[in-house]
Amino acid sequence: MxxxxxxxxxxxxxxxxxxxxxxxxxxxxxxxxxxxxxxxxxxxxxxxxxxxxxxxxxxxxxxxxxxxxxxxMTKRHLQxxxxxxxxxxxxxxxxxxxxxxxxxxxxxxxxxxxxxxxxxxxxxxxxxxxxxxxxxxxxxxxxxxxxxxxxxxxxxxxxxxxxxxxxxxxxxxxxxxxxxxxxxxxxxxxxxxxxxxxxxxxxxxxxxxxxxxxxxxxxxxxxxxxxxxxxxxxxxxxxxxxxxxxxxxxxxxxxxxxxxxxxxxxxxxxxxxTLLVEILDENDMAVPLGNSGRIVITSLYNKAHPMIRYDIGDIGVLSSASTDKKPILEKLIGRTNDMAKLPSGKTIPGLTFYYVTKSIMSNDGNVKEFIIEQTELDTFKIQYVADKALSQQEKNAVQKSVFEYLEKDLKLIFERTTVLKRSKSGKLKQFVSLVEK
Incomplete structure (x- = not known):
């Protein structure tokens, strides 16, 4: 049936x-x-x-x-x-x-x-x-x-x-x-x-x-x-x-x-x-294949409501092997509103910070999951769920990795918890910046 x-x-x-x-x-x-x-x-x-x-x-x-x-079009146009x-x-x-x-x-x-x-x-x-x-x-x-x-x-x-x-x-x-x-x-x-x-x-x-x-x-x-x-x-x-x-x-x-x-x-x-997916720069112009940019999408069949050149809020890369019929998403980097601005003035995708930290914290399987909040320009809070608290040596290893890949003199605050806050739908937001851009 x-x-x-x-x-x-x-x-x-x-x-x-x-x-x-x-x-x-x-x-x-x-x-x-x-x-x-x-x-x-x-x-x-x-x-x-x-x-x-x-x-x-x-x-x-x-x-x-x-x-x-x-x-x-942005989400704010639709509110x-x-x-x-x-x-x-x-x-x-x-x-x-x-x-x-x-x-x-x-x-x-x-x-x-x-x-x-x-x-x-x-x-x-x-x-x-x-x-x-x-x-x-x-x-x-x-x-x-x-x-x-x-x-x-x-x-x-x-x-x-x-x-x-x-x-x-x-x-x-x-x-x-x-x-x-x-x-x-x-x-x-x-x-x-x-x-x-x-x-x-x-x-x-x-x-x-x-x-x-x-x-x-x-x-x-x-x-x-x-x-x-x-x-x-x-x-x-x-x-x-x-x-x-x-x-x-x-x-x-x-x-x-x-x-x-x-x-x-x-x-x-x-x-x-059913969609046209574009990768655009900050001036709303298409970037060459293989370059990162904002994912902007047109719904080709929605007559009830326009979704035309709609900025979904994500950053991605289309592969250089893409064709009109078979575009390939080489990378999905994260959301445009999840950017971390650092004291030096450098701006990075927040998931870069998450990924660098993750490579260290996941080594022995102790840390089950974690999220990162940027609370100040130079301060990041890492909330994590783990069987046992991170040792000072482990915290130092995370900090060393952050200094090496991102920027020196960033402050890290570690907070062990039993459960991480999820959205009403159940999604886990892995990185969020609380700093005004």
Missing amino acids: NLFENTLKLNGFPIAEAKEKLAKIKQISNENFGNYIFKSRNEIVAYHLQNNPFYKKLIGNIDVSNWEKIPV CPLEERLSNSFKKDAVYINKTSGSSGTPFIFAKDKFCHALTWAEIIDRFGALGINFNHSLQARFYGIPLDFKGFYKERIKDFFSHRYRFPVFDLSEEKMEIILKSFRRRKFDYINGYTSSIVFFAKFLRDKNIILNKICPTLKYCIVTSEMLFDDDKKLMEEVFGVPVINEYGASELDLIAFTNNENEFVVNSE
């Missing part, structure tokens, strides 16, 4: 038509794909200029025939009532509405027309399907947050049932909860793991300490798919070792679509079928 897709159809999302459209897009040749992107991006701009007063006001008198002159942003022919009760997670610090409500949202699911079904994962019968072990209010809680549980997934809420990562999760893997025939990177890494460290290889006790397990948070190479290696299956990275945004997904060749392939 095609339960998952029938549920989408019953809720008004034309999934069959969306899958047919996606199949036609995928058949476009490499040579003609650039023309497809050019035509699609111009058509969505023309549509919103004609049908969306909000977007027409944003554009003003700009000549849209020059793509790089089209203004980049006004949704009614003011909907296209003329769409009403709130006839579109898909949701809210961003707010992990960027700038949450907003967004809308998609129902065909656009169905295309999102068609894209996800296609990428997962390439791995042999079928949402109608492949059982998912889901490491996610869940609303704690009665209505929200049971709404998610119902969605889990129809999506063939068993959820492990990530707000409690105690030893007792890890044991319960482990028992579930012994009893249930999970096909794949899916969820927040930090929580799944935490579970992997628990298994490592127990000398357990997960697919030995759950032989049906085929993949681990992580999402919503940074995936570091050493964490990927650890998970693949203790789970005994490949780790797949998923990068997406609820207001857009699935943005990039690891394929069977271990390439982080960008969704070029």
